[in-house]
């Protein structure tokens with residue numbers, strides 16, 4: 001194994017410590033493989049087509065900047081004549097389709113569970129948030145009262161849920177019309193989508209049509225292809241993902257502020273350590289319940305452990321953290337490292353972002369990899385215990401018992417890094433409304449007011465993955481710190497939110513990193529400058545929050561008017577591309593880091609970076625340097641402030657604050 005330069009691979013001291021252990025023990029990780037295998041230079045630009053067996057066809061970029069002859073252009077075609085534009089747009093479209101499919105298949109499972117819960121056919125689940133059930137039901141035209149006029153009474157929750165469930169599930173197979181939540185968007189946004197013919201009809205149909213149109217010899221006009229990519233991505237953000245968030249909140253509880261801890265230091269040497277990893281919170285909800293049962297704890301004690309430490313990883317972690325305060329063991333690049341601690345008794349996985357190398361790493365330690373979803377099996381996993389909603393609690397108990405049984409099998413030296421940070425999470429759009437809303441002039445009023453007066457310069461969504469091609473967490477941290485230093489409040493989800501947590505940015509004390517305006521808000525309201533809004537499906541919460549800002553007034557009439565921007569500085573998954581596309585076409589300037597998958601076609605990339613803005617008011621951008629990325633986002637925020645005519649207010653308020661500070665300093669000086 002080649003030597004690794006740990007500091008360059010990750011800024012996380014816990015990860016560095018465990019990578020050293022892995023090297024000493026001869027255990028290979030993604031970091032070793034990334035060093036040994038460089039990405040394909042043509043594939044990285046999206047310019048390789050392998051959708052038929054005449055290829056793969058590679059379309060390299062033009063050799064000359066200008067004056068390319070027809071003959072030269074022809075050489076840059078696939079065998080069938082597909083141009084760089086078509087090939088790149090098709091590859092991009094397929095990423096959108098896969099990302100949308102992932103979020104939506106998750107959502108479908110949630111909707112099916114919801115129906116079972118409504119009918120009382122499950123074990124362990126219930127309708128926890130009746131208030132949210134009633135709000136969501138109204139959005140689906142499901143009655144929440146019975147009787148007329150003065151006799152009207154509240155309708156029982158189970159009755160509402162029984163009618164709501166099938167209505168929501170039907171949206172996946174809906175063939176015509178419009179997805180329901182389009183009406184949640186600002187009016188102007190709805191008009192833009194209708195004008196361009198991109199309002200999704202249903203969830204599944206948009207994925208299927210997009211896959212058809214990217215088949216060999218179908219849609220060969222990049223603009224027409226991106227149009228369907230947009231319709232598909234909007235079905236992700238405004239339907240699939242939004243449905244997951246809503247129904248999960250109803251069943252498991254809408255998040256409210258709660259304390260937690262994050263990083264590998266949450267594992268405990270003398271406890272049975274169980275990490276839940278993946279994306280769907282259905283089974284983890286029951287694992288949480290089972291892990292607290294006295295019989296289960298007794299069972300662990302009988303095997304010589306002090307208790308059971310349940311922790312999360314990736315988006316599953318976000319789900320159980322923000323609802324129950326279950327600690328987080330880490331983000332995406334921590335999954336192999338958790339095993340390398342030698343203290344992980346079971347790694348329980350479901351779907352998405354689960355590396356196949358886990359089985360290999362686990363061979364060197366005692367960790368049992370337990371797969372739990374029939375859609376996601378893994379060769380070499382220790383066992384498969386399938387989730388079953390009718391006996392979910394029993395399944396959870398079975399999983400925990402398997403983990404406990406494995407506790408006495410620990411062998412290699414155990415190393416649990418001491419690193420862990422406290423966090424405050426649970427900022428659903430409802431929580432933000434409660435904390436930064438106003439009772440008189442409508443929701444989100446206080447937030448808007450502070451954006452208008454300039455204490456808050458703007459709002460940034462910083463989301464997405466880790467990517468082993470760039471130092472773990474570094475870009476997230478540089479970007480977020482620069483934003484909050486400039487009074488930009490950050491909304492975060494996914495592995496990015498976990499990165500923020502690891503370095504202390506999810507606590508109100510992080511106000512010390514903020515500019516004076518944002519610091520004042522954080523101190524007055526008692527919130528962190530980075531609001532953890534959940535898993536990646538919960539990016540839908542950011543759409544709702546943005547819409548609420550528009551509706552509260554004073555910041556324009558559409559999402560694209562807001563002084564806001566989005567970024568995924570360390571993205572890697574197809575889901576991130578689907579998310580990016582629905583943010584852009586919902587009106588948000590969205591920047592990605594690391595690499596950009598369309599640079600193989602200048603024309604197509606130009607469209608994403610410029611032309612698309614004329615149609616949707618949002619656009620893509622690529623920036624590998626997180627400090628420059630922050631500058632670009634702030635410049636965009638400032639241009640939106642100027643367009644709204646609120647650029648001067650900020651100068652005034654900051655001057656006021658500076659004056660107040662000087663007065664305070666002077667007063668303090670006199671006292672001494």
Ligand code: NFS
Pocket residue numbers: 279314315332352353463464465466493494495496535536537572573575576
């Ligand atoms: Ni989002 Fe969450 Fe993480 Fe990326 Fe994967 S866990 S769904 S895809 S890697 S942020």
Ligand code: SF4
Pocket residue numbers: 049050051052053054055056057077078079080081082087216217
């Ligand atoms: Fe080559 Fe065309 Fe087949 Fe793609 S579809 S692999 S460009 S021949």
